[in-house]
Amino acid sequence: MQTRRQRVEHALAQWLPSPAVTPERLHEAMRYATLNGGKRIRPILVYATGAALAIPEPQLDGPACAVELIHVYSLVHDDLPAMDNDELRRGVPTCHIKYDEATAVLAGDALQSLAFHILAHDETMVPDAQRRLEMIDTLAIASGSRGMAGGQAIDLAAVGKELTVLELENMHIHKTGALIRASVKLAALSRANVDLEVIDRLDHYANCIGLAFQIRDDILDVESDTATLGKTQGADAARNKPTYPSLIGLVKAKAMAEELVNQALESLGKLGKNADFLREIARYIINRQS
Secondary structure, three states: OHHHHHHHHHHHHHHHHOOOOOOHHHHHHHHHHHHOOOOOHHHHHHHHHHHHHHOOOOHHHHHHHHHHHHHHHHHHHOOOOOOOOOOOOEEEEOHHHHHOOOHHHHHHHHHHHHHHHHHOOOOOOOHHHHHHHHHHHHHHHOOOOOOOHHHHHHHHHHOOOOOOHHHHHHHHHHHHHHHHHHHHHHOOOOOOOOHHHHHHHHHHHHHHHHHHHHHHHHHHHHOOOHHHHHHOHHHHHHHHHHOOHHOOHHHHHHHHHHHHHHHHHHHHHHHHHHHHHHHHHHHHHHHHHO
């Protein structure tokens, strides 16, 4: 994971505009928001899926960067006072605290557009135009109203309300799961003639770990501390947001995450040793401490 994290960070640094280029403050904010650390789970999933399908890593750098830029843009906007109003992200001040709200909004906008620019222009990616169009479509749907943005809208509307477990799951399938599923699909689209059954199995894997990832986040918001998390601990409870621990309790939430990871591992059964990296990521997701 560390090797792939370093790989995508190097690629991101190449794609992000230089802070010496006008508008300097905006470009500085874009680099600040993107290059200040992070788990890089989504781009790592791109590389891990590529390993399972024997796709050369240089061909995956573009999709890995694109999905991470969408994720970072969403964090910048989620942290704004109009949404979650967070002051700490990855252990440092959030983008709007470091700069200002207007710059943070524009930085998020610019990061989003850069993601699609990469998918259209990266020369090392799959050359087939139809495949690239499918990638752009995949990422657009995953990040829009039917995916991540829609999930955030549901999340904001749910504050102070009691949701059922199914309603909470639906929210997170959109907010967190859509981009994780897109990460796996972007890698699969980088190779021609992938068996449809393999794609279905990979999608089920991604769906399961996406939900497990969010449940683990909810658990850490209760059990961890601000220094370890790199963001304010207990923020969900303070905002009266529905979470898995608040709905079903910590013990059941942990059991649910374990079961989802087991389902994810089962879906990789026929992919052999090439999928070992995907298996390790699934285990990491529910054992991580931040």
